[in-house]
Amino acid sequence: MAITKQPERNNKVVKSSDAFVAPDINAFGQSFRDYNAESERQKGVEEFYRLNHINQTYDFVEKTREEYKKLDRVQMSIWECCELLNEVVDESDPDLDEPQIQHLLQTAEAIRKDYPNEDWLHLTxxxxxxxxxxxxxxxxGLPQWAVVGDTHPLGCAFDESIVHHKYFKDNPDSKNPAYNNKNGIYKxxxxxxxxxxSWGHDDYMYMVAKENGTTLPEAGLFVIRYHSFYPLHKAGAxxxxxxxxxxxxxxxxxxxxxYDLYSKSKxxxxIDKVKPYYLSLINKYFPAKLKW
Known part of the structure; x- marks a missing residue:
């Protein structure tokens, strides 16, 4: 389904005076994205990345994308999907163990405070x-390693900035000479x-939004698709x-x-107070029911 072309956006953004202030510590009293802190949660996070780095291969992602591109599993609204996230906790996240719907709303409300006129970004x-x-x-029912966590390219060398990089030594792609240089198979x-x-929730939600004809601007789709691509937007790889x-x-x-990182809080x-606002945005940018 074709996506509606959005007009060129003005680069100026209006920020409110009551700005969101990023905290210094996460919900566990530690610094954000500290993958070396000694804790039971961190041990689980490292095991997650071990499995992720071994199993996310080019062939796996290619086949999985083709399977999920069918969008033939469920039909439901965006808000119904938000409510489903009450059943999900992300095992890869060292900063939060709250139900995911709270993280979504914390992120959206923090952005809404600072960028009141960019409603597409609130919805994103x-x-x-x-x-x-x-x-x-x-x-x-995909395993955690195929859904959450930081993402990275396949088909070229695994950059050293990727969290727990050491586990890529057991990934079959690391033995493929075509992949083991800076550009790999790309120009x-x-x-x-x-x-x-690498396959996960980012690429899947991008696919769902685009194929269902969202009118979100391209920048919104880009954020959805690459928000977990930390080696790019955090390390510059x-x-x-x-x-x-x-x-x-x-x-x-x-x-x-x-906002995605630092709004994580206890x-x-x-939900009842902010729901009407977000329902209005969903109606503006999405059809009533989507194929998932």
Whole structure:
């Protein structure tokens, strides 16, 4: 289904005076994204990345994308999917163990405070993690390593900046000489849309949004698709594969990432209070029912 072309956006953004202030510590009293802290949670996170790095191969992602591209499992609204996330906890996240719907609303509300006129970004924040429903039986019940966690390209060398990089030594792709250099099977500047990224909730939700004809701007789709691509937007790896459109959209991904990461909190959002606002955005940018 074709996506409606959005008009060129003004680069100026209006920020409110009551700005969101990023905290110094996460919900566990530790620094954010500290993958070396000694804790039971961290041990589980490292085991998650061990499995992720061994099993996410180019062939696996290619086959899985083809399977899920059918969008033949469920028909439901965006809000129904938000409510389903009450059943999901992300085992890869070292900063939060709250139900995912709270993370979505915390992110969206923090952005709404600072960028009141960018309603598409509020909605992007609300839906960016909906692809985590892949963990549920009706969506295939995929293992955590195939749904959550940081993402990275396949078909080229695994950059050292990727969390727990050491486990790639047991990935079959590491033995493929065609993949073991900076560009691998790609050409410099080819554009991220032409790069195979490890499979997970990002790519799945991007696929769902695009195939169901969302009218979110391209920047919103870019944020959904690459928000877990930390080696790119945090470490600056793989920028040689980006094209001009990617570089324009990176501005919004960097803005979004601050809120996605630092809004994680034990302070709960009043769902009933904010629901009418987000339902109005869903109606603006999405059909009533989507194929998943």
């Amino acid at each position: 924040a609300l839906i960016h993690d909906l692809g985590k429903v892949l963990l549920l039986p009706k969506f295939g 410099e500047g080819c554009g991220l849309e032409n790069v195979m990224i 793989y920028t040689h594969l980006m094209n001009e459109e990617d570089r324009k959209n990176m501005k919004w991904l960097h803005i979004f990432n601050k 302070v709960q959002v009043d």
